[in-house]
Amino acid sequence: MLTFIARRLLFLPIVLIGVTLMVFVVMSFLTPYQLVSAYIKSPEELKNQSLDDLVRKYGLDQPAHIRYINWVKNLLKGDLGYSKSANMRVTEAISKRFPATIELALFSIIPVIFGGIWLGTISAKHYNRPLDHISRTFAIIGWSLPDFVFGLIMLMIFYGVLGWFPPGRLSMWADTIVLTGDFVRYTGMNTVDAILNWRWDIFLDALRHLAAPIITLSYLWWAYLLRITRSSMLEVLNKDYVRTARAKGLGEKVVVNRHVRRNALIPVATVSGSMVLGLLGGVVIVETVFDYKGIGLLTATGAQQLDYTLILGTTLFYGLLLVVTNLIVDVLYAFIDPRVRLE
Amino acid sequence: MVIKKLLRNPLSMIGLVLLLGFVLIALFAPWIAPTLEEHKNEPYRVPRFGWGSSPSPPTKEHPMGLTQGKYDVFYGIIWGTRTAFQVGLIVTGLSCLLGVLIGSVSAYIGGKFDEVIMRFVDVFMSFPFLIAAIVITAVLGRGLDKVIIALVLFRWTGYARLIRGSVLQVKQDEYIMAARAGGVSHPAILVRHIIPNTIFPVLIQASMNMGSIVVTAATLSFLGLGAPEGYADWGQMISFARNWVLGSPGEPLKYWYTVVWPGAAIVLFVLSWNLIGDAFRDIMDPRIQA
Numbered sequence: 001m002l003t004f005i006a007r008r009l010l011f012l013p014i015v016l017i018g019v020t021l022m023v024f025v026v027m028s029f030l031t032p033y034q035l036v037s038a039y040i041k042s043p044e045e046l047k048n049q050s051l052d053d054l055v056r057k058y059g060l061d062q063p064a065h066i067r068y069i070n071w072v073k074n075l076l077k078g079d080l081g082y083s084k085s086a087n088m089r090v091t092e093a094i095s096k097r098f099p100a101t102i103e104l105a106l107f108s109i110i111p112v113i114f115g116g117i118w119l120g121t122i123s124a125k126h127y128n129r130p131l132d133h134i135s136r137t138f139a140i141i142g143w144s145l146p147d148f149v150f151g152l153i154m155l156m157i158f159y160g161v162l163g164w165f166p167p168g169r170l171s172m173w174a175d176t177i178v179l180t181g182d183f184v185r186y187t188g189m190n191t192v193d194a195i196l197n198w199r200w201d202i203f204l205d206a207l208r209h210l211a212a213p214i215i216t217l218s219y220l221w222w223a224y225l226l227r228i229t230r231s232s233m234l235e236v237l238n239k240d241y242v243r244t245a246r247a248k249g250l251g252e253k254v255v256v257n258r259h260v261r262r263n264a265l266i267p268v269a270t271v272s273g274s275m276v277l278g279l280l281g282g283v284v285i286v287e288t289v290f291d292y293k294g295i296g297l298l299t300a301t302g303a304q305q306l307d308y309t310l311i312l313g314t315t316l317f318y319g320l321l322l323v324v325t326n327l328i329v330d331v332l333y334a335f336i337d338p339r340v341r342l343e
Numbered sequence: 344m345v346i347k348k349l350l351r352n353p354l355s356m357i358g359l360v361l362l363l364g365f366v367l368i369a370l371f372a373p374w375i376a377p378t379l380e381e382h383k384n385e386p387y388r389v390p391r392f393g394w395g396s397s398p399s400p401p402t403k404e405h406p407m408g409l410t411q412g413k414y415d416v417f418y419g420i421i422w423g424t425r426t427a428f429q430v431g432l433i434v435t436g437l438s439c440l441l442g443v444l445i446g447s448v449s450a451y452i453g454g455k456f457d458e459v460i461m462r463f464v465d466v467f468m469s470f471p472f473l474i475a476a477i478v479i480t481a482v483l484g485r486g487l488d489k490v491i492i493a494l495v496l497f498r499w500t501g502y503a504r505l506i507r508g509s510v511l512q513v514k515q516d517e518y519i520m521a522a523r524a525g526g527v528s529h530p531a532i533l534v535r536h537i538i539p540n541t542i543f544p545v546l547i548q549a550s551m552n553m554g555s556i557v558v559t560a561a562t563l564s565f566l567g568l569g570a571p572e573g574y575a576d577w578g579q580m581i582s583f584a585r586n587w588v589l590g591s592p593g594e595p596l597k598y599w600y601t602v603v604w605p606g607a608a609i610v611l612f613v614l615s616w617n618l619i620g621d622a623f624r625d626i627m628d629p630r631i632q633a
Contacts, residue, residue: 018466029482137354140621144614146558148565149581149606156588156602160595227621281473285562289585299474303481304567315470315478322469 004334008327019319020075023312024068032060034308080313085305086298090313093298099188100169101283101294104217107191107210108279111218116225117268121261123226124233135226143223147282151216151289158212165212167291174205213286220282221275228271233264266337269329276325280318348626349619358618365612369424376421387426387575389419398587398601408600411583414573416600420608422575427612430487430560431553434494439549441495442502443538449503450510451533461507467500476559480568487570490563494556501552502545509541547627551620554613561609577612580605 027035032055055061059070074080080090088096119135126132142150158165169190170178177183177199178190186196191210194203236242237260245259284296291297295314302310349355368375378386391413392405401408407416449460479493513519514537522532563569564578565585572579584601591597 014462015465015469018462019469022466022470026478026482133354136621140354140617141610141614144554144610144617146561146609146613148562148578149602149610152581152584152588152602153606156590156596156599160589227624277471281471284473284477285565288566299477300566303477306481308482311478311481315474318474319470322471326469 005331008330012323012327015323016320019323020072020316021068023316023319024071026315027071027308027312028064030308035060075316080316081309083302083307083310083313085302085307085310090310093310094295094314094317096188097293097295097298100190100292101287101296103189103191104210104213104283104287104292104294105276105279108214108217108221111214112221112225112275112279115218116222117229117261117265119222119226120229121233121256123230124237124260124264125256127234136230139223139226142219142221145220147216147220147285148289150220151212151286154212154216155289165208167209167212167289169206169209169293170202171205171209174202177202209290209292213290213292216286216289217279217282221279224271224275224278225268228268229264232267233260236260236264239263269333269336272329276329277322280322349622352622352625354618355622358615358622361611361615362619365424365428365615368421369428372421372425376418387422388573389414389422389575391415391573398598401600407604410580410601411586412573414580414583416580416604419575419580420577420604423577423580423605423608424612426487426570426574426576427557427560427609430491430494431557433491434498434556434560435549435553437491437495438498439502439545442499443506443542443545445499446503446506447510447533447538447541450507451514451529451537453511453514457507461504464500464503467497470497472497473559473562476563477566477568480563485568485571487560487574487576490560490569493563494559498552498556502548505548506538506541506545509544510537513537513540547623551616551623554616554620557616558609558613577605577609581609 033051036051036054036058049057059067062070078091080094082088083090083093086093119139123132123135154165155167159167169175178185178193183197183199183202184193186193190206191203194200194206242255242259245255250259280296283294284300286292287294287296288300295317299311299314301307302314349359373386379390382388382390392409392415393399393413395413396411398411399405399409399413405415405417407420410416410419445460449457475497476490476493479496480489483489483492519532519536522536527535560569561576561578561581564576565582567582570576570579581602584598584605587598587601589595590599
């Protein structure tokens with residue numbers, strides 16, 4: 001197990017260098033003048049000096065390899081430049097917005113996983129019978145719904161008509177309380193902070209705002225998990241040990257839940273990495289539609305306002321995040337399925 | 344055999360019928376929604392009827408109403424079908440070509456070269472597809488051609504990985520060795536013997552990706568990074584609807600037509616590809632055969 005982790009860790013710096021190189025190549029499509037803001041530390045710098053001076057000061061007229069080294073040095077210091085659209089340093093913007101996205105992702109992943117596996121089990125148990133067709137149709141429709149279309153329709157019905165799930169992260173009254181000094185921000189996640197501050201009214205308000213994005217994200221992802229659970233359950237259902245379990249006279253429920261599903265879930269664990277990838281992409285749209293102020297909305301606004309500093313910063317952040325998540329997923333996977341470690 | 348199975352499955356049958364409908368709409372667009380005389384040379388420009396920004400409800404002349412900016416929804420949807428097919432086919436075609444080329448050459452040469460190329464692919468794949476596309480279009484500028492470039496850049500890697508796996512298996516086969524012993528050059532072996540024997544799974548995968556490519560392109564338009572304003576494009580139609588989905592006080596569903604029609608068009612289009620793809624996967628999945 002340890003050698004497996006060590007081997008993966010050895011690859012980590014190579015992938016990280018690759019990720020930074022890639023962002024750097026994208027950056028080189030921009031002119032030095034467009035890039036200047038990626039280097040300055042505050043808007044005051046722009047007032048006192050001409051753009052040409054700044055370009056020279058930060059070495060943007062230097063050859064590519066020197067620029068790359070300088071840029072990486074800045075990165076290692078945790079400096080990603082100043083964002084015009086967010087009006088603050090990029091690192092500051094990311095650290096402010098990231099908890100909101102994590103909160104949304106954590107709350108979504110639970111219904112996605114349990115709902116998807118449940119639907120997949122039903123489908124496999126009733127293979128090629130009406131229940132299989134119904135749950136698959138339900139899921140395929142979800143898979144075919146673009147997130148922005150489904151999100152807008154959710155907004156129209158659950159906010160416009162019913163008034164249940166408003167957009168944003170908190171209602172006005174809750175927002176004012178959260179901003180006062182009495183309310184301590186431990187994590188930046190509204191629900192968690194509300195519990196820690198013992199404010200159940202704020203907790204419920206935060207949940208009310210989370211509901212629509214969570215429903216949107218889960219419905220879109222159920223089909224994916226259904227597909228994988230279903231086909232791997234169908235495979236396991238044909239295995240000899242399942243026949244043995246049935247021959248022993250075990251009830252259908254025990255056979256399906258204990259013997260089949262546990263083994264069928266291994267491929268599901270494999271795809272969790274690519275699911276995190278997709279969820280992070282999907283979050284951009286869902287946050288935009290529901291005006292949920294997380295890192296996705298930050299990226300989308302940055303792109304719309306051509307704030308290159310910001311989008312390069314968030315892209316780099318996404319890249320690093322994914323590299324780390326993939327590592328964790330791989331290690332967990334090796335933990336679940338011992339065969340992986342031996343390869 | 345595969346076709347027969349597709350036709351027997353009710354779900355894939357629905358998919359095929361839907362897809363056929365869209366093909367017909369795309370082919371006969373000039374007859375279904377004739378271009379106005381004054382826009383004869385730019386049929387993809389959606390005509391506007393009247394001034395002001397608020398949408399107007401459906402009438403006899405405009406069966407699906409006018410969306411924000413008084414753009415005709417019906418016209419946009421009909422011609423948007425062509426845009427969807429164009430983007431889907433071009434992106435799929437180019438990324439397949441690029442992926443097959445890089446993946447097969449990498450696997451055929453093998454060794455260190457293959458290792459380097461595959462790490463390169465890993466780096467491409469470590470960005471979320473949508474985020475990468477957003478960044479590339481933001482850097483390159485607005486326009487459908489930029490959208491296509493961005494999508495191709497981050498789509499070829501999947502095909503490259505797929506074909507690489509098959510080529511690694513096939514290249515050890517006897518008929519390849521026979522061809523080499525017969526003095527056939529390496530490029531000829533690759534093009535005439537290896538690729539024809541490994542391309543089938545790639546083509547299936549590509550057809551299944553059509554739906555998601557069209558959705559991603561529409562998403563970029565929705566964010567205002569895709570087609571220029573007024574271009575017949577479903578994603579843009581929906582982005583027009585964004586400011587109106589909540590209706591007006593007392594009438595929450597007042598502007599339903601701005602989101603429902605373009606939404607239905609894109610959902611049905613993607614659904615048709617996914618229904619076919621889903622049935623395809625079942626047919627091809629060797630584990631379910633038993």
